[in-house]
Amino acid sequence: MSETTTSDVIVIGGGLFGAFTGLFLARAGLKVTLLERGQVGAQASATNFGNLRLHGRSARQYPLSIRAQELWESYVRLTGETCDIDRTGHLYFARTDRGEAQLRKEVETAGRFGIDSQLMEGARLYDRFPFLAPGIRLAAFSPRSAVANPRLSTPPVARALLRYGGTVVEGCEVARFEHGSRGFAVTTADGRHFAAAKLVNAAGAWAGALAAQAGETVPMFSAGPPQFVTEPLPYRLHPSLHMVEGDVIVRQIPRGNVIFSGYPRTRSLVSGEFTYVPPEKTLRGMRALAESVPMLTRAEIIRVWSGVEGYLPDMLPVIGPSATLPGLFHAFGGSGGGFQIAPALGESLAALVRGEASPVDLKGYGIDRFGKSAEVSDKIRMEFDQPA
Amino acid sequence: MGGEPIVAIVGAGPAGLAATRVLVQAGLRPIVLEEATLPGGQGTRRLSPLSEPYRAALYGQGADAMARREDTENAILAKCDYRPGTLVWACHDNQLELLGPDGFVGQPYTHLVIAVGATDRIMPVPGWTLPGVFTLGGSQVAVKRHASFIGRKVVFAGSSPLLYLAAAQYLRLGHRDLTVLDTTPMAAKLRAFPAMLRHAPRTAMEGLALMAELRRGGVAMLSGGTIRAIEGDGRVERLRYVTRKGRETVVAADAVAMGHGLRAETQLAELAGAEFRFDPDFRQWFARTDAMGRAGETLWLAGDSARIGGAQAADAAGSLAAQSLLASLGRQIPARLLRRGRRRLKAQLDFQRAMTGAFRWPAETVAELPDATPICRCERVTAGEIRATLAAPVGPVEINRVKSITRCGMGRCQGRFCGPALAEIVASAAGETPGRLRAQAPVRPIPLVADTEGAEQRA
Numbered sequence: 001m002s003e004t005t006t007s008d009v010i011v012i013g014g015g016l017f018g019a020f021t022g023l024f025l026a027r028a029g030l031k032v033t034l035l036e037r038g039q040v041g042a043q044a045s046a047t048n049f050g051n052l053r054l055h056g057r058s059a060r061q062y063p064l065s066i067r068a069q070e071l072w073e074s075y076v077r078l079t080g081e082t083c084d085i086d087r088t089g090h091l092y093f094a095r096t097d098r099g100e101a102q103l104r105k106e107v108e109t110a111g112r113f114g115i116d117s118q119l120m121e122g123a124r125l126y127d128r129f130p131f132l133a134p135g136i137r138l139a140a141f142s143p144r145s146a147v148a149n150p151r152l153s154t155p156p157v158a159r160a161l162l163r164y165g166g167t168v169v170e171g172c173e174v175a176r177f178e179h180g181s182r183g184f185a186v187t188t189a190d191g192r193h194f195a196a197a198k199l200v201n202a203a204g205a206w207a208g209a210l211a212a213q214a215g216e217t218v219p220m221f222s223a224g225p226p227q228f229v230t231e232p233l234p235y236r237l238h239p240s241l242h243m244v245e246g247d248v249i250v251r252q253i254p255r256g257n258v259i260f261s262g263y264p265r266t267r268s269l270v271s272g273e274f275t276y277v278p279p280e281k282t283l284r285g286m287r288a289l290a291e292s293v294p295m296l297t298r299a300e301i302i303r304v305w306s307g308v309e310g311y312l313p314d315m316l317p318v319i320g321p322s323a324t325l326p327g328l329f330h331a332f333g334g335s336g337g338g339f340q341i342a343p344a345l346g347e348s349l350a351a352l353v354r355g356e357a358s359p360v361d362l363k364g365y366g367i368d369r370f371g372k373s374a375e376v377s378d379k380i381r382m383e384f385d386q387p388a
Numbered sequence: 389m390g391g392e393p394i395v396a397i398v399g400a401g402p403a404g405l406a407a408t409r410v411l412v413q414a415g416l417r418p419i420v421l422e423e424a425t426l427p428g429g430q431g432t433r434r435l436s437p438l439s440e441p442y443r444a445a446l447y448g449q450g451a452d453a454m455a456r457r458e459d460t461e462n463a464i465l466a467k468c469d470y471r472p473g474t475l476v477w478a479c480h481d482n483q484l485e486l487l488g489p490d491g492f493v494g495q496p497y498t499h500l501v502i503a504v505g506a507t508d509r510i511m512p513v514p515g516w517t518l519p520g521v522f523t524l525g526g527s528q529v530a531v532k533r534h535a536s537f538i539g540r541k542v543v544f545a546g547s548s549p550l551l552y553l554a555a556a557q558y559l560r561l562g563h564r565d566l567t568v569l570d571t572t573p574m575a576a577k578l579r580a581f582p583a584m585l586r587h588a589p590r591t592a593m594e595g596l597a598l599m600a601e602l603r604r605g606g607v608a609m610l611s612g613g614t615i616r617a618i619e620g621d622g623r624v625e626r627l628r629y630v631t632r633k634g635r636e637t638v639v640a641a642d643a644v645a646m647g648h649g650l651r652a653e654t655q656l657a658e659l660a661g662a663e664f665r666f667d668p669d670f671r672q673w674f675a676r677t678d679a680m681g682r683a684g685e686t687l688w689l690a691g692d693s694a695r696i697g698g699a700q701a702a703d704a705a706g707s708l709a710a711q712s713l714l715a716s717l718g719r720q721i722p723a724r725l726l727r728r729g730r731r732r733l734k735a736q737l738d739f740q741r742a743m744t745g746a747f748r749w750p751a752e753t754v755a756e757l758p759d760a761t762p763i764c765r766c767e768r769v770t771a772g773e774i775r776a777t778l779a780a781p782v783g784p785v786e787i788n789r790v791k792s793i794t795r796c797g798m799g800r801c802q803g804r805f806c807g808p809a810l811a812e813i814v815a816s817a818a819g820e821t822p823g824r825l826r827a828q829a830p831v832r833p834i835p836l837v838a839d840t841e842g843a844e845q846r847a
Contacts, residue, residue, distance in 0.1 A: 159781050168782050300800075300835050
């Protein structure tokens with residue numbers, strides 16, 4: 001029988017959700033052990049597009065999103081490091097009637113939460129963003145929206161957790177956990193033992209299996225968007241650009257590479273370990289990008305990638321206590337918007353774990369919301385491959 | 389699988405051409421996709437019209453045989469759906485993605501032979517990114533395609549049989565200021581030689597003949613020692629190395645051609661579903677195949693892209709892959725033929741394996757590289773940055789995550805040139821077997837919109 005490592009809280013999953021939750025718990029003085037099956041921040045936290053957007057979110061998510069932006073804006077103070085956070089602003093544009101209607105609605109929603117978002121069209125739009133292709137009906141500029149480098153974003157949070165006395169164990173896959181009178185006993189695939197009074201399930205696309213061990217089934221599935229990056233080019237494309245119709249999401253980083261993402265997303269392999277980028281989606285994205293930003297016509301793409309991201313039918317994450325086991329908490333299923341909300345999610349969940357009120361209302365994020373009449377977001381129809 | 393088979397061969401080098409020959413002889417009309425405008429491959433690269441006048445000088449008595457071989461290859465390709473100037477940039481779901489004269493085209497297949505060869509494997513040294521530094525393959529392209537030398541004072545440096553071949557080509561074309569600096573000591577070569585001679589006596593003797601030719605031609609030849617740096621103000625001016633006995637030496641040069649053996653081109657095979665294993669002798673990852681080169685239900689690999697073996701092994705492997713493919717179509721292949729082919733391939737592969745001792749990949753030198761040495765030239769990542777990343781708390785330990793954080797291997801070449809050195813740096817820090825960078829499309833950079841002017845002109 002090997003030794004058991006005991007702490008106040010075990011966090012399963014070293015993505016941004018787990019790392020931020022762990023950091024806020026450790027800052028409050030709790031002894032935190034973070035268990036990561038692979039390497040910290042290497043899955044969806046690293047492979048996502050890296051937008052910190054305050055636009056186009058569901059009304060339910062704005063409180064969390066606004067708090068998260070404040071925390072991203074103080075990322076250097078929180079972690080002592082940078083991850084290329086750049087307040088580029090985001091420009092959303094519409095080319096169709098449907099897109100135009102959606103854009104107006106999104107601007108209205110953002111406005112309700114006090115988020116500045118300026119509608120632009122015609123000469124005003126093209127004077128400011130001359131690289132846009134002709135034919136754009138309406139656009140909205142969200143000046144506080146930003147970008148960050150997702151590949152670099154998680155390790156600094158984990159290192160800050162270490163400085164607050166936490167422990168990070170990589171290459172440590174959890175096989176099972178048991179709940180008893182003294183809390184949770186966690187056994188890893190390689191036979192290590194960990195114990196804690198509280199347990200946080202932040203295992204990303206792999207969190208569903210852990211939730212099932214608590215008797216909680218969630219309709220989560222794994223998918224990822226087709227993404228690509230070009231060779232470095234002169235830095236001209238300043239705001240992050242979003243075509244509301246979803247064909248083009250693009251940004252350029254100061255070192256010159258242009259990064260693209262688009263819909264529809266592709267389902268991950270059945271193994272849940274990989275998402276292919278079908279070449280026809282790459283070609284479609286390349287055409288759509290050249291049509292939206294003609295100056296990129298001759299740009300060369302050098303790499304494609306996707307990721308294994310967890311999605312839920314209402315396109316919102318699960319954040320909050322288990323409905324079956326006291327002391328167990330869930331944070332997973334970012335549903336394409338998880339990167340931005342991660343720091344506020346960590347802060348709020350840490351408060352719940354400590355038995356305090358969450359600084360942001362987490363109503364609507366519960367794991368028990370997936371009953372028969374569960375809501376299915378329009379985005380499921382519009383942003384994913386549809387079954388044939 | 390119903391319907392007519394669609395057989396696609398990627399690469400018209402020695403392996404692809406051998407596979408094509410066997411399939412054509414069996415009455416098939418394969419699709420042959422070649423990235424270059426001429427068939428022939430790399431080591432056996434054909435001369436451009438510019439270089440054609442130098443044919444006799446370059447090949448000597450072999451010139452006629454070379455011309456006959458090219459005629460035979462042309463005759464075979466004439467019986468195929470041969471598409472030169474066509475890049476295969478991705479493979480997914482039994483379809484190849486092409487970029488050629490007609491722009492982006494999808495090509496479904498039922499049977500695929502990948503024979504895309506290899507490039508020089510490079511161990512960086514300080515100054516290796518200076519203008520005037522080429523790969524050994526690059527130095528041969530200069531001669532065969534552009535009819536030019538890479539410099540007036542040329543050093544062929546590293547450890548590879550191609551050091552001697554490339555130097556001999558330069559010598560035959562009249563170059564008289566050549567140095568070969570082979571970092572593997574002569575004693576190691578002598579130890580490896582009996583096995584080389586046993587497995588492929590002719591190839592081994594050809595190697596000796598090359599060295600004798602260079603000696604007669606007055607080419608300076610040094611063996612053993614370590615390359616310290618390539619130096620110069622804005623371009624190559626000298627190469628600094630330390631002899632086996634520890635003496636610092638400087639060779640004046642205006643061009644350096646480098647290589648440390650070959651590195652299999654594996655991305656397309658990976659995209660097509662091949663699996664990989666680490667070969668400790670070659671210290672690189674090769675695709676898993678059976679003895680005939682079959683790597684999957686619809687996938688065959690042949691030549692240097694499957695395992696490093698040189699042109700003769702590629703020819704044997706290409707034939708075997710095609711025979712295995714034909715067998716999967718229900719054709720009878722005489723057992724005698726298969727036995728002979730497998731024997732021929734095995735002898736060449738065993739020869740190459742023995743040769744890894746005669747031309748060593750200097751894995752241990754990464755530990756001594758100064759921190760400022762660039763490892764990834766596309767993204768300008770230095771050895772020091774990679775080491776600092778590895779040493780950080782919760783730093784990455786796996787090569788793909790190291791790439792993700794440092795950008796090493798993320799540029800235009802996608803790690804094809806810096807990958808082997810990156811793998812050694814990560815392995816030396818983690819104390820493990822060198823890892824493998826995962827492949828993603830595109831295999832080469834592709835433009836957002838294809839240039840199809842050529843197609844319009846033809847129309």
